[in-house]
Amino acid sequence: MKQVTTLLILFITLTGFSQTAYEKGMNKAFATWGEGNSVEASNLFERISKAEKDNWIPLYYVAQVNILHSFGEKDKTQLQLKLDKAKEALEKAKELSPDNAELLVLEALHNTAWIAFDGATYGMTLGGPTTEIYNKAVALAPDNPRVVYCFAEWNMGMASYFGKDTTPYCNDMKKAIELFSTFKNETLFYPSWGLDRAEQLYKNCNQ
Amino acid sequence: MRTVITLSILLITLIVGTLNAQTTINGTVTDHKNIPIPGANVYLEGTYDGATSTNDGTFSFTTTETGVQKLVISFMAFETFEISKEVTEMKDLKIVLKEEINTLTGVTLTAGTFEAGDNAKVTALKPLDIVTTAGAVGDVVGALQTLPGTTTVSEDGRLFVRGGEAEETQIFIDGIRVFTPYNVAPNNSPTRGRYSPFLFNGTTFSTGGYSAEYGEALSSVLLLSTINEPDQEKTDLSIMSIGGGIGNTQIFGKNSISVNASYMNLQPYLELFPDRNEWEKPYVGASGEAVYRHKFDDGLLKFYTAFEYTNFVVKQRNINYDDRVRYDLTNRNLYNNLSYKGALKNDWILSAGASLSFTKNDFNIITDEIDQNDVSYHVKASLKKKFSKHVRLNTGAEFFSTSYTQDFKDVSNFTFTNKVQRELPAVYTETDIYFTNNLALKTGLRGSYDSGSDEVLISPRTSLAYKSGKNSQVSLAYGDFYQTAATNYVQYAQTLKPQRAQHYIANYQYTNNGQIFRAEAYYKDYADLIKYNTLRPEYNSVYNNNGKGYASGLDIFWRDEKSFKNVDYWVSYSYLDTKRDFRNYEAEVMPNFAAKHNLSVVGKYWNGDLKSQFGITYSFTSGRPYDNPNTDSFMAEKTKSYHNVGLNWAYLIDQQKILFVSVTNPLGIKNVSGYQYADTPNMNGVYDRMTVRPNADSFIFVGFFWTFSDDKKSNQLDNL
Numbered sequence: 046m047k048q049v050t051t052l053l054i055l056f057i058t059l060t061g062f063s064q065t066a067y068e069k070g071m072n073k074a075f076a077t078w079g080e081g082n083s084v085e086a087s088n089l090f091e092r093i094s095k096a097e098k099d100n101w102i103p104l105y106y107v108a109q110v111n112i113l114h115s116f117g118e119k120d121k122t123q124l125q126l127k128l129d130k131a132k133e134a135l136e137k138a139k140e141l142s143p144d145n146a147e148l149l150v151l152e153a154l155h156n157t158a159w160i161a162f163d164g165a166t167y168g169m170t171l172g173g174p175t176t177e178i179y180n181k182a183v184a185l186a187p188d189n190p191r192v193v194y195c196f197a198e199w200n201m202g203m204a205s206y207f208g209k210d211t212t213p214y215c216n217d218m219k220k221a222i223e224l225f226s227t228f229k230n231e232t233l234f235y236p237s238w239g240l241d242r243a244e245q246l247y248k249n250c251n252q
Numbered sequence: 253m254r255t256v257i258t259l260s261i262l263l264i265t266l267i268v269g270t271l272n273a274q275t276t277i278n279g280t281v282t283d284h285k286n287i288p289i290p291g292a293n294v295y296l297e298g299t300y301d302g303a304t305s306t307n308d309g310t311f312s313f314t315t316t317e318t319g320v321q322k323l324v325i326s327f328m329a330f331e332t333f334e335i336s337k338e339v340t341e342m343k344d345l346k347i348v349l350k351e352e353i354n355t356l357t358g359v360t361l362t363a364g365t366f367e368a369g370d371n372a373k374v375t376a377l378k379p380l381d382i383v384t385t386a387g388a389v390g391d392v393v394g395a396l397q398t399l400p401g402t403t404t405v406s407e408d409g410r411l412f413v414r415g416g417e418a419e420e421t422q423i424f425i426d427g428i429r430v431f432t433p434y435n436v437a438p439n440n441s442p443t444r445g446r447y448s449p450f451l452f453n454g455t456t457f458s459t460g461g462y463s464a465e466y467g468e469a470l471s472s473v474l475l476l477s478t479i480n481e482p483d484q485e486k487t488d489l490s491i492m493s494i495g496g497g498i499g500n501t502q503i504f505g506k507n508s509i510s511v512n513a514s515y516m517n518l519q520p521y522l523e524l525f526p527d528r529n530e531w532e533k534p535y536v537g538a539s540g541e542a543v544y545r546h547k548f549d550d551g552l553l554k555f556y557t558a559f560e561y562t563n564f565v566v567k568q569r570n571i572n573y574d575d576r577v578r579y580d581l582t583n584r585n586l587y588n589n590l591s592y593k594g595a596l597k598n599d600w601i602l603s604a605g606a607s608l609s610f611t612k613n614d615f616n617i618i619t620d621e622i623d624q625n626d627v628s629y630h631v632k633a634s635l636k637k638k639f640s641k642h643v644r645l646n647t648g649a650e651f652f653s654t655s656y657t658q659d660f661k662d663v664s665n666f667t668f669t670n671k672v673q674r675e676l677p678a679v680y681t682e683t684d685i686y687f688t689n690n691l692a693l694k695t696g697l698r699g700s701y702d703s704g705s706d707e708v709l710i711s712p713r714t715s716l717a718y719k720s721g722k723n724s725q726v727s728l729a730y731g732d733f734y735q736t737a738a739t740n741y742v743q744y745a746q747t748l749k750p751q752r753a754q755h756y757i758a759n760y761q762y763t764n765n766g767q768i769f770r771a772e773a774y775y776k777d778y779a780d781l782i783k784y785n786t787l788r789p790e791y792n793s794v795y796n797n798n799g800k801g802y803a804s805g806l807d808i809f810w811r812d813e814k815s816f817k818n819v820d821y822w823v824s825y826s827y828l829d830t831k832r833d834f835r836n837y838e839a840e841v842m843p844n845f846a847a848k849h850n851l852s853v854v855g856k857y858w859n860g861d862l863k864s865q866f867g868i869t870y871s872f873t874s875g876r877p878y879d880n881p882n883t884d885s886f887m888a889e890k891t892k893s894y895h896n897v898g899l900n901w902a903y904l905i906d907q908q909k910i911l912f913v914s915v916t917n918p919l920g921i922k923n924v925s926g927y928q929y930a931d932t933p934n935m936n937g938v939y940d941r942m943t944v945r946p947n948a949d950s951f952i953f954v955g956f957f958w959t960f961s962d963d964k965k966s967n968q969l970d971n972l
Contacts, residue, residue: 095324
């Protein structure tokens with residue numbers, strides 16, 4: 046009997062072992078990203094997404110890596126390649142997980158990257174839609190800290206562009222910081238970023 | 253127990269076996285020129301095993317998979333490559349990736365075309381430029397006149413492209429023809445485009461060599477596309493020195509509706525700044541527009557309708573009369589445009605639409621009464637399909653119809669009625685072939701039937717583009733274009749043939765982040781132009797199609813938004829050499845709407861501290877020809893050259909309130925549009941003349957625009 050138990054444990058461990066290929070892959074991708082190798086990280090997330098066909102999480106990170114690394118890109122061709130790749134991943138992720146506020150936040154950031162590149166062209170055409178995306182995200186997940194913080198940052202950006210007071214959005218930022226400590230999602234590798242930047246932005250509020 | 257052991261052994265074998273069976277997969281990734289591609293994603297499909305190619309294009313990774321597997325190599329802007337074989341044979345692989353046909357970095361068919369919009373790869377004009385170009389004051393047509401290939405005809409205001417008359421440019425909304433694109437205006441006052449720019453999010457302006465999809469235009473087409481989906485519900489309010497307007501957008505589920513109403517009255521303005529006219533009733537205009545959109549699962553339906561009413565009574569000087577000539581004009585125009593675009597089975601895309609336009613003009617000129625009624629419609633359906641990344645097809649059919657009646661009545665009750673009824677069916681088909689990312693061909697054929705002259709017309713169109721370098725490309729285009737003779741001739745001579753033009757275009761384009769340079773040389777051959785033998789086209793004139801002519805020239809465009817911070821500027825220069833023998837001309841000469849040199853310089857400066865955008869536009873047009881009947885030579889004299897400066901200031905009071913001030917010709921330069929000569933000589937045998945000047949030298953516009961919306965963020969910068 047003991048042996049059977051051992052075997053059972055072994056078997057379970059084995060099964061667990063095969064599951065952790067996902068964990069191992071994701072952890073490796075995050076580590077690679079942490080080392081600053083965004084191309085490799087994007088490729089790893091993409092490979093994982095091809096193996097985990099029903100999981101939106103790897104696609105989320107394909108999009109996030111490419112969006113974050115497109116900020117500051119000066120070459121329009123390179124920018125469009127990255128942002129199109131992000132958009133493609135986002136569209137696939139949205140099919141797997143519709144009405145997902147996390148994906149809406151990335152979609153809004155995707156637009157923001159275009160606006161950051163050329164405000165005169167994209168500000169007017171993407172500004173309104175971006176606000177609408179945030180409105181939709183807030184309606185879906187009013188307690189998601191990333192939704193609250195990114196919307197607040199977007200509002201601050203708009204206000205400062207028009208030379209208006211940004212402090213009304215500081216309360217939102219404060220609320221977001223509180224939400225970071227209460228927000229729970231048990232999904233493995235569920236997005237958890239944003240607290241540092243939210244705190245930084247909130248600090249700027251009080252200066 | 254035995255079972256357990258067997259199982260254990262099996263498991264151990266499995267684990268050990270897995271550990272032992274590591275295979276290394278390696279190779280290199282290059283493009284077709286053998287240049288290494290770093291960053292390519294190389295992996296076994298459905299597994300976690302893979303690698304990213306390094307700077308020298310090499311990759312290497314190990315896998316525990318066995319047997320035949322699929323290796324995938326993907327990289328942005330290249331076609332994904334797949335290879336299936338035994339993993340043990342995946343050694344020293346030489347992978348050559350093929351460049352993806354890419355609308356982004358690849359060659360584009362650009363000869364003759366300027367695009368404005370976020371989808372266009374090369375944007376000569378941005379959507380906002382239409383509203384922030386000084387001197388344009390929110391007029392789409394006014395902004396396009398700062399592009400090369402156009403000639404400024406200050407007293408007219410319409411688009412004159414490459415030596416063509418204004419009628420040679422046709423305007424389409426969502427692919428469907430607009431029949432009366434311009435507002436009515438008194439003589440010597442520039443007209444404006446009828447449609448407000450904020451309804452559109454894309455503009456394509458082609459100055460020649462355009463697609464077989466568009467016909468009935470000898471020189472140029474302007475394609476406007478309406479917004480597919482409004483972003484939000486809002487209310488816009490505008491208070492202007494010349495009137496006011498209100499707009500509202502509502503979104504409900506898959507439907508949205510935008511309505512817009514505006515009223516213009518020039519009386520207060522004219523009292524402050526009188527012009528050269530004597531106004532009995534100053535210009536009054538009232539208009540309403542509505543757009544309804546419905547989203548289907550895989551299609552979009554749009555219905556656009558616009559009504560406009562204009563009235564004015566003006567007395568203008570005329571050399572042939574001692575007293576001022578009284579013009580009383582009432583114009584009513586109703587335009588409807590219905591369009592549907594949606595996906596069908598097998599990747600076919602269907603676009604179908606129809607426009608129906610009613611125009612009624614009531615003129616009273618001195619004692620003559622002229623009533624014009626025009627009912628025109630256009631129905632069109634097209635099918636598009638992308639067969640592969642290399643081949644695209646666009647084919648369609650359309651039908652134009654015009655019914656026109658003019659009733660004339662003079663003081664002695666003499667009446668005269670002219671009627672025109674014309675139908676014009678047409679079919680077209682066109683293929684885009686992308687041989688590689690560097691070479692593309694568009695070739696098409698258009699066939700149409702002209703009911704008046706009973707002629708079948710075939711027009712081939714073709715253009716070829718070659719990407720000559722990373723940032724440059726050259727293009728060539730050729731096309732045959734036909735256009736039915738204008739109604740004011742056809743009403744007296746129903747069987748006139750369509751006029752014809754042939755375009756030959758060579759284009760060079762250089763684009764680099766924030767900089768665009770374009771040079772385009774063209775030759776245009778005109779044939780079958782309309783001629784008549786009287787002073788003005790009349791019912792008893794003799795008409796024929798014996799006119800001809802040519803236009804050739806060079807258009808240069810330079811835009812730079814990179815070199816100076818917060819400054820964006822562009823320069824357009826057009827050289828035009830043209831002659832034609834048409835209308836009642838005695839010889840082939842340069843027509844009065846053509847100018848040899850045309851220059852526009854547009855600059856914009858954004859100052860964040862002042863929350864203001866400042867704009868300046870300078871335009872120059874060399875003298876235009878006119879005929880002096882006191883000399884023997886025909887159309888041999890030229891007016892002095894035309895200069896104009898436009899200034900504007902847009903001040904963002906806050907995110908939803910904008911103050912806009914615009915001044916044209918602040919220096920008060922006295923421009924000359926031309927000279928009007930008496931129809932008959934005076935007692936000394938000399939034809940007297942009168943200098944024709946713009947009705948007003950300068951124009952000042954002040955507007956305040958306020959938007960109310962849920963998010964309190966949008967403003968009407970788009971509407972200006």
